[in-house]
Amino acid sequence: QVQLVESGGGLVQPGGSLRLSCSTSGIIFRIYDMGWYRQAPGKQRELVATITSVGSTMYADSVKGRFTISRDNAKNTVSLQMNSLQPDDTAVYYCKAGLQPTKIELWGQGTQVTVSS
Numbered sequence: 001q002v003q004l005v006e007s008g009g010g011l012v013q014p015g016g017s018l019r020l021s022c023s024t025s026g027i028i029f030r031i032y033d034m035g036w037y038r039q040a041p042g043k044q045r046e047l048v049a050t051i052t053s054v055g056s057t058m059y060a061d062s063v064k065g066r067f068t069i070s071r072d073n074a075k076n077t078v079s080l081q082m083n084s085l086q087p088d089d090t091a092v093y094y095c096k097a098g099l100q101p102t103k104i105e106l107w108g109q110g111t112q113v114t115v116s117s
Helices: none
Strands: 003-007 010-012 018-025 033-039 046-051 057-059 067-072 077-082 091-099 104-107 111-115
Touching: 003 091, 018 033, 018 091, 018 111, 033 067, 033 077, 046 067, 046 077, 057 067
Parallel strands: 010 111
Antiparallel strands: 003 018, 018 077, 033 046, 033 091, 046 057, 067 077, 091 104, 091 111
């Protein structure tokens, strides 16, 4: 059974940090490109960061220098270290697995991140 399960969300004060993890099962993790997306209330889902199967990374301009995506192929997990969090980072964060060159996309259920004093 294919599963992507996010964890690590929560409430944090502005300037604080959180580390999100996405644990996967049922897929050959090492061949998938992985990404983190977020959706704030009333807004469209947007890309936060991606990491390819070979480790190349890309970040949205809004999180460059603050967020770091990484993957552990031995543990079938992808993580997102989020530093210097701001209220605009408040959203539900989703993990996505994509398999190139197919159009296969797998999503987790999301984890809530709230940045507020």
